[in-house]
Amino acid sequence: MQIKKLHSWDISVKEAVKLQRGLSPKVKMQGFNKKIKTIAGIDCAFRADGEKIIACVVVLAAENFDVIETVYAVRGVKFPYISGFLSFREAPACLAAWEKLKTRPDCVIVDGQGIAHPRRLGLACHLGLFIDIPTIGCAKSRLIGDFTEPGLAKGSTSALINKGKTIGSVVRSRDNVKPLFVSVGHKCRLSDAVRIVLDCCVKYRLPEPSRIAHQTVTKLKLKIEY
DNA sequence: GCGACAG
DNA sequence: ATCTTGTCGC
Numbered sequence: 001m002q003i004k005k006l007h008s009w010d011i012s013v014k015e016a017v018k019l020q021r022g023l024s025p026k027v028k029m030q031g032f033n034k035k036i037k038t039i040a041g042i043d044c045a046f047r048a049d050g051e052k053i054i055a056c057v058v059v060l061a062a063e064n065f066d067v068i069e070t071v072y073a074v075r076g077v078k079f080p081y082i083s084g085f086l087s088f089r090e091a092p093a094c095l096a097a098w099e100k101l102k103t104r105p106d107c108v109i110v111d112g113q114g115i116a117h118p119r120r121l122g123l124a125c126h127l128g129l130f131i132d133i134p135t136i137g138c139a140k141s142r143l144i145g146d147f148t149e150p151g152l153a154k155g156s157t158s159a160l161i162n163k164g165k166t167i168g169s170v171v172r173s174r175d176n177v178k179p180l181f182v183s184v185g186h187k188c189r190l191s192d193a194v195r196i197v198l199d200c201c202v203k204y205r206l207p208e209p210s211r212i213a214h215q216t217v218t219k220l221k222l223k224i225e226y
Numbered sequence: 227g228c229g230a231c232a233g
Numbered sequence: 234a235t236c237t238t239g240t241c242g243c
């Protein structure tokens with residue numbers, strides 16, 4: 001798939017902050033028109049020495065979660081892990097894999113935050129702006145925001161609040177499991193994001209696209225010639 | 227200064 | 234993210 005090259009990834013942390021502030025206003029919030037037929041998942045893994053990162057994109061049929069397409073890309077790690085700057089570490093590899101994709105999914109579930117970020121530009125938002133397709137941030141833990149523990153039954157939710165605003169939703173994806181932190185990425189609205197994530201959580205805590213992507217990238221990490 | 231901190 | 238077996242609980 002085609003991607004928009006909004007800027008270089010070879011930058012400093014200080015420049016990254018400026019980019020996040022400049023890109024944040026470009027994130028759009030909107031609902032879906034037609035029914036979702038295909039959903040993609042993206043995840044990354046690192047080589048044991050931490051020098052290489054491998055990103056994988058899987059496209060699933062929303063109806064039965066069958067895998068329609070799988071692509072991946074390997075890149076050298078050129079940015080350290082710093083809370084709040086995850087996209088500058090993982091996005092380059094994710095986009096490289098995305099460019100190999102032939103199928104254009106209706107939306108993408110990203111392993112990380114969307115607007116539930118200090119400068120409202122988490123990995124899901126950043127990737128969304130580049131691929132220009134609806135993205136959903138679905139993180140396994142919290143970055144920022146206050147919330148009350150949601151009910152223990154699947155489907156229970158509670159608002160994730162920051163500076164008086166709802167920036168996401170804390171979602172119980174299965175009975176008695178740690179909740180997921182869902183937030184809007186790009187070209188999506190929170191209510192739709194939560195519904196889509198819950199619809200994809202059929203048997204496990206993580207939604208199928210994310211789970212399959214993680215499972216696939218973990219296997220690739222072992223069987224690849226670096 | 228102290229504590230928090232996606233993957 | 235990554236290093237890692239068995240084990241407790243629904």
